[in-house]
Amino acid sequence: MSGDQTGVVLYWRPLCTFCMKLRFQLLFSRLRYTKVNIWRDPEGAAFVRSVxxxxxxxxxxxxxxxxxxxxxxxxxxxxxxxxxxxxxTSRA
Structure with missing residues (x-):
């Protein structure tokens, strides 16, 4: 799984403080992204290992x-x- 070739994909796992920090920082940004929990998605985990x-x-x-x-x-x-x-996303 190489993710979206045009957009943004965030690979994360529960209890990861670095993941929590980045996700919190992005809460109020205008960035649209897809989340992939690598503990639930073996293809996502394999992709992360590959890079x-x-x-x-x-x-x-x-x-x-x-x-x-x-x-x-x-x-x-x-x-x-x-x-x-x-x-x-554009501002309203």
């Missing part, structure tokens, strides 16, 4: 099909602006 040196390092995010392993909010939004600007 994280064999480890299940989360959060891993794909932006327009490009993987980012444990990105900061700033890194993620910069990648979205460059590779998946359609993932940002």
């Amino acid at each position: 994280a040196g064999g480890n299940e390092t989360v959060p891993t995010v794909t932006v327009g099909g490009r993987p980012l392993v444990n990105p900061s909010k700033k890194e993620l939004l910069r990648a979205v602006a460059a590779h998946a600007p359609g993932s940002m």
